[in-house]
Amino acid sequence: MDRKEWYLEYEIQINRPGLLGDISSLLGMLSINIISINGVDEGKRGLLLLVKNEEQIVRLESILQTMETIKITKIREPKLRDKLAVRHGRYIQRDADDKKTFRFIRDELGILVDFMAEIFKKEGHKLIGIRGMPRVGKTESVVAASVCASKKWLFVSSTLLKQTIRNQLISDEYNANNIFILDGIVSTQRANERHWQLVREIMRIPAVKVIEHPDIFVQNSEYTLEDFDYIIELRDHPDQEITYEVIQRNNFLNDEGFGGFDY
Template identity: 60%
Template sequence: MDHKFEEWYLEYELCQNRPGILGDIASLMGMLQISIVTINGVDLQRRGMLLKAPAADHVHRLEHILRKMEAIVVIKLRRPKLRDRIAIRHGRYIEHDNDDKKTFKFVREDLGVLVDFVAELMKEERHLLIGVRGNPRVGKTESIVAASVCANKRWLFLSSTLMKQTVRTSLFEEEREGDHVYIIDGAVSTRTMDERHRQLIREVMRLPSVKVIEHPDLYVRNTDCVFEDFDYIIELRNSQDEEIIIPQETHREAEWFE
């Protein structure tokens, strides 16, 4: 992006779906030296736009005029967030939990949106802890692996049951680099009695890298990790009304994550 310009996200709802309304808005933006980078519908009556403006005051003048137009209602005009960019790409918003702002909900038919969303998160060069909830065979592990590939990260199972039960007890030196995505099955890791695996998990959790934990509820229940430690929780269902079954308590030695 040209450093002389700033990106903004505009979302508005149509009150009067009359011909030419988009042209009117585009002409107004042109007069204010604001260009449209991308436009898409993000709901039945809503449109989203990714904009470029030379300065914030151009956008504030645009907002002032748009709010006086009877044909539309401005819903959002802000610096673009990740959810805004995903909505523009895929034509719909990711469902968000109103009670828990870090929880995002997907159904299996929207795996493409899920993979894109998680891949963008993984591209951030920082410590990131993601939990993934979902019933068996809904596509949790496959989505994580696909997102890792899209983010150009190397995925690494520390524990898994994808093909056969995996319980890693050590890492090679090159596997400690920051461009890895470490995938942990919370059910497997909290069930194992191998102290070397437990020590490895403790070590990896301290690395400034991306960690993804399947069955986060079970992991929290059996370790000293708390949900506040997670940056995002992803819920994946076969359908909107499917209930996610939380696995029952597993046997473990007391306080093994001290």
């Protein structure tokens, strides 16, 4: 039988020397391997485990529940957030009311790239929206995540280097292994019907699509925020407000076609 990954997280109740050694010894006695271990929150430790069967987990949980020094907070098959928490030593911030919205600040670009790369590696349709103010690192993070996932990225609409509005793709670009990147503002304010026909074609491809400024995109299209699988918010600092007033102030694109609201 193939071994299976599990995630164990516990909160330290009594922090005494040798606690981690005791737990490691217990895992060894149960023939459970530790893949990785790290602190994931203040007073909490997370472990990625490799087990032969679920009976090992049942026995482990039963024994750990008798220990006064720790309190089990999670024991389950690992989710993406669990793996990233162990890898980076902290949990990704998630909206309490909208579970598909994840929040990052600029100092966490490494975690953001890792998070998106893991999503990009999955097969099939995924629609991802990214909110953020100008020059906070949205487009660069998407491109970096594409590289990490060994995927080719295609700008369908963008202002990264110059205004890009695609009306068609060449045959090789209709590939489910590609990452399709759209700027919701460019597509809604500067594109024609041919571009929107291309957008609809891309939406039918079982591939990853990333929409920057998803709120503007859905206001001017037949798509809704419910169609998105993930919404990512990227800020310079935790208290920064994401607002689109700068669009009206700068009329978005100047005569040379470069964005006042870019990246």
